[in-house]
Amino acid sequence: MMPRTVLHNYFRSSTSYRVRIALNLKGIDYEYVAHHLRFGGHRKPEYLSLNPQGLVPALVWEDGTTIAQSLAILEFIDEMVPEPPLLPADPRGRARVRMLAQMIGCDIHPVNNLRVLNALRERFGADDETVADWFRHWVKETFEPMETILAEDGGTGLYCHGDTVTIADLCLVAQVANNGRFNVDMAPYPTINAIYERCMRIPAFVEAAPMNQPDAE
Amino acid sequence: MMPRTVLHNYFRSSTSYRVRIALNLKGIDYEYVAHHLRFGGHRKPEYLSLNPQGLVPALVWEDGTTIAQSLAILEFIDEMVPEPPLLPADPRGRARVRMLAQMIGCDIHPVNNLRVLNALRERFGADDETVADWFRHWVKETFEPMETILAEDGGTGLYCHGDTVTIADLCLVAQVANNGRFNVDMAPYPTINAIYERCMRIPAFVEAAPMNQPDAE
Numbered sequence: 251m252m253p254r255t256v257l258h259n260y261f262r263s264s265t266s267y268r269v270r271i272a273l274n275l276k277g278i279d280y281e282y283v284a285h286h287l288r289f290g291g292h293r294k295p296e297y298l299s300l301n302p303q304g305l306v307p308a309l310v311w312e313d314g315t316t317i318a319q320s321l322a323i324l325e326f327i328d329e330m331v332p333e334p335p336l337l338p339a340d341p342r343g344r345a346r347v348r349m350l351a352q353m354i355g356c357d358i359h360p361v362n363n364l365r366v367l368n369a370l371r372e373r374f375g376a377d378d379e380t381v382a383d384w385f386r387h388w389v390k391e392t393f394e395p396m397e398t399i400l401a402e403d404g405g406t407g408l409y410c411h412g413d414t415v416t417i418a419d420l421c422l423v424a425q426v427a428n429n430g431r432f433n434v435d436m437a438p439y440p441t442i443n444a445i446y447e448r449c450m451r452i453p454a455f456v457e458a459a460p461m462n463q464p465d466a467e
Numbered sequence: 468m469m470p471r472t473v474l475h476n477y478f479r480s481s482t483s484y485r486v487r488i489a490l491n492l493k494g495i496d497y498e499y500v501a502h503h504l505r506f507g508g509h510r511k512p513e514y515l516s517l518n519p520q521g522l523v524p525a526l527v528w529e530d531g532t533t534i535a536q537s538l539a540i541l542e543f544i545d546e547m548v549p550e551p552p553l554l555p556a557d558p559r560g561r562a563r564v565r566m567l568a569q570m571i572g573c574d575i576h577p578v579n580n581l582r583v584l585n586a587l588r589e590r591f592g593a594d595d596e597t598v599a600d601w602f603r604h605w606v607k608e609t610f611e612p613m614e615t616i617l618a619e620d621g622g623t624g625l626y627c628h629g630d631t632v633t634i635a636d637l638c639l640v641a642q643v644a645n646n647g648r649f650n651v652d653m654a655p656y657p658t659i660n661a662i663y664e665r666c667m668r669i670p671a672f673v674e675a676a677p678m679n680q681p682d683a684e
Contacts, residue, residue: 317566348536351539380590398519
């Protein structure tokens with residue numbers, strides 16, 4: 251029997267969500283291994299020997315290649331299984347899509363992930379409302395310019411870049427879903443919202459959503 | 468006269484530093500436009516119309532293509548000017564290099580950049596020592612597993628991945644340089660240190676260093 255690709259992930263992790271969407275869009279069958287971030291499941295020695303960072307997601311490809319960091323995983327999947335492509339064919343388009351993905355992947359998510367929010371509580375005694383305000387602040391700092399870029403000249407198509415789904419849409423959808431947990435007001439972002447809603451009509455996105463995972467609470 | 472490529476940047480910005488190294492390695496002549504982050508130079512309307520995020524770096528290619536986000540810029544430069552390559556030829560190698568670059572680009576830098584450190588001061592009254600401790604904490608969280616990965620099986624070569632420089636080395640060098648400002652103890656990271664020192668024997672790295680820029684203070 252061919253070994254299956256394994257995704258180490260957690261239902262609520264938005265970086266894991268990005269990768270689940272990509273695997274679904276490519277039609278890649280994979281084994282779902284859940285790590286309960288809140289209970290330290292990712293800090294077990296056997297997982298650390300696989301991924302020394304101890305974070306999720308980590309992908310173990312069917313040949314044993316192991317990769318962490320969701321944006322690196324998305325590019326790897328796109329190179330190994332080229333159809334349907336998740337990046338445009340031209341370098342300028344690829345640069346725009348990577349820029350949009352990284353606006354979320356570098357400027358929103360890392361500042362708002364669980365370990366940083368926990369550090370705010372532990373180091374500064376931040377309460378729930380203070381933490382939520384921090385989360386919303388960094389979303390706003392990036393969603394405002396992102397809305398401007400996506401709406402420019404009436405937008406480029408149905409999704410972030412033209413009429414096909416790219417890695418930028420995967421990041422956008424996972425971020426918008428995450429925003430719901432902190433009551434982010436989405437009214438100022440009609441273009442982002444419209445792209446989110448179009449994506450959520452695609453089964454690959456719906457099936458990858460946190461609430462549809464085996465470890466969902 | 469052919470329009471020149473323009474890099475909007477700031478001498479002290481470690482993400483700008485990554486891009487300056489890449490431009491030097493590729494032998495791309497560019498115009499240096501400095502934005503003084505501390506005095507809000509990047510928030511001027513003319514810059515926001517170019518880069519709605521108002522961050523540095525942003526690259527304006529000679530054909531007018533404008534890209535923000537340093538990791539997207541690095542990939543774009545590597546696609547437009549393929550020699551010398553900054554990514555390995557094989558997908559597994561590319562994934563490893565992107566993973567290493569993103570460990571710094573997603574898990575260290577965004578949590579430790581100027582605007583986040585300023586937010587800690589403004590929102591939580593953090594003083595210099597508290598801010599420095601925050602900075603060092605997130606470096607340690609990622610440099611420990613990075614050292615493990617880089618030292619595995621005696622390492623893969625002179626640099627992060629084999630014997631040629633990749634985007635992972637660009638991120639590593641810029642981060643190590645930044646660490647100096649917050650007295651990070653580098654003793655636990657001999658492999659990272661050795662790679663840093665090897666890179667700093669290459670003129671493209673030295674010429675891109677913060678202190679060698681026209682806006683250095």
